[in-house]
Amino acid sequence: KTPIVVKDAWGFYAARVRNTYILEGITLLQEGYPPALIENLGMQAGMPVGALQLADDLSLKLVRKYESQAAELYGPRYIQHPAVEVLEKMLGELDRPGGKSRRGFYEAEENEERSLWSGLTEHFPVARRIPDARELPERFLFAQVLEAIWCLQEKVIGSVPEANLGSIYGWGFPGFKGGVVQYIADYGLQPFLKRCKELEKKHGPRFKAPGLLTKDPGRLLAASDGIKAK
Numbered sequence: 001k002t003p004i005v006v007k008d009a010w011g012f013y014a015a016r017v018r019n020t021y022i023l024e025g026i027t028l029l030q031e032g033y034p035p036a037l038i039e040n041l042g043m044q045a046g047m048p049v050g051a052l053q054l055a056d057d058l059s060l061k062l063v064r065k066y067e068s069q070a071a072e073l074y075g076p077r078y079i080q081h082p083a084v085e086v087l088e089k090m091l092g093e094l095d096r097p098g099g100k101s102r103r104g105f106y107e108a109e110e111n112e113e114r115s116l117w118s119g120l121t122e123h124f125p126v127a128r129r130i131p132d133a134r135e136l137p138e139r140f141l142f143a144q145v146l147e148a149i150w151c152l153q154e155k156v157i158g159s160v161p162e163a164n165l166g167s168i169y170g171w172g173f174p175g176f177k178g179g180v181v182q183y184i185a186d187y188g189l190q191p192f193l194k195r196c197k198e199l200e201k202k203h204g205p206r207f208k209a210p211g212l213l214t215k216d217p218g219r220l221l222a223a224s225d226g227i228k229a230k
Contacts, residue, residue, distance in 0.1 A: 013148075013157045014170030017180070019066045020143040020206075021171075022058070025051020026083035028136065032127025035105065035116045045137035046174025052105035052116070059099030060090050079205055086124070094123065135199075141183060142199060142207060144173060148180035152220075153212040160220060181220060189217060 021042070028038045029052070039050025055063050064087045071078040090096045090104065096117070098104025108114040148167060151157050157166065164179025177183045184192050193214065199207035212220065 013151050013163075013166055015066065016151065016156070017144050017147045017167065018054075018171035019063060020147045021047060021140055022051050022055045022063055023067075023081050023083040024139050024143045026055065026086045027081070028139075029105075029120070029124050030082060030086050032125060032129065033131065033136075034126050035120050035124075037131060039116070041131070041136045042140055045140045046177060047140065048172040051140070053114075056098035056104035056106050056114075060087055060097050060104055061099070063087060064091060081206065082204070089123070094119075138195070139199065139203070141174075141177070142196065145180045145183050146196070146207065146209065149210045149212055149220075152181075153210045184213075184220075189213070 025038050025042055028041075029035060035052060039052055042050045049057070064084070067081060067084055067087075071080070090098075096103045096105075098106075102108050102110075102114070103117075105117060105120065106114040107117040144167070148157075148163050152160070152163055157163050160181045163181050167173035167180040168175050173180055178186065187195070193209055196207055196209040196213075
C-alpha cells in the first residue's frame with residue numbers, strides 16, 4: 001500500500017473523484033443509453049467495473065450523500081448533477097437503494113449472481129441513438145480527471161504524484177493511463193482544454209476546466225515532466 005496525504009474535506013479525494021465516474025454512468029442511463037452498454041463502456045474506458053455496479057456496491061444512498069455534501073459546501077455555486085434526479089427516483093419512488101439490499105441498478109436473490117435489473121428500461125427508457133464510440137468513454141475519464149484537478153486546486157490533495165497514485169490505487173482509474181494528471185499529459189494540455197470546451201457546451205458545466213488548468217497550469221507543468229502545453 002502507498003499512503004497519500006489528503007485534506008480533511010468532503011469526500012476526501014478518492015471517494016469524491018470516484019463518485020464522478022458513477023454519476024456520469026447514471027447520467028447516461030437518464031439520457032437513454034442501454035444499461036449494459038453503459039457498463040461495457042466504463043470497462044472499455046479502463047475502469048475495473050461498470051459505473052452502475054459500483055453505485056450498487058457503495059449504495060445509492062452514499063452516492064447521493066456525496067452530492068449533498070458538495071451542495072452544502074459550495075452553496076449557491078453548486079450546480080446539481082443531472083444524475084441526482086435518477087438517484088432520488090431510485091431511492092424514493094422505486095425503493096432500490098443498492099448496497100446490502102441487493103436491489104439497485106442490479107438485482108439478485110440470495111446466493112445468485114447479480115444481473116442488471118429488468119425494470120431499468122421501463123423506468124429509464126432506451127432512446128434510439130447511435131453511441132459515440134469516442135465520446136462516451138471519454139466522458140467517464142474526463143469527469144474523473146477534472147474533479148481530480150479541482151481537488152488539486154482546492155488543496156484537497158497536495159501533489160500531482162499523489163493525485164496520480166491515488167487515482168490508480170484508490171479507486172481503479174486505468175493504470176495504463178498513468179493516473180488522472182498523466183492522462184492530460186498524454187492527451188496534450190491544449191487538446192484536452194479544447195475537448196473540455198466541447199463537452200461543456202454539449203453536456204454542461206461539470207466539464208468546465210478548473211482555473212488551475214486554464215490560468216495557472218505552471219503548477220502542474222512543474223510537477224510533471226510529461227505535461228506539455230501543446
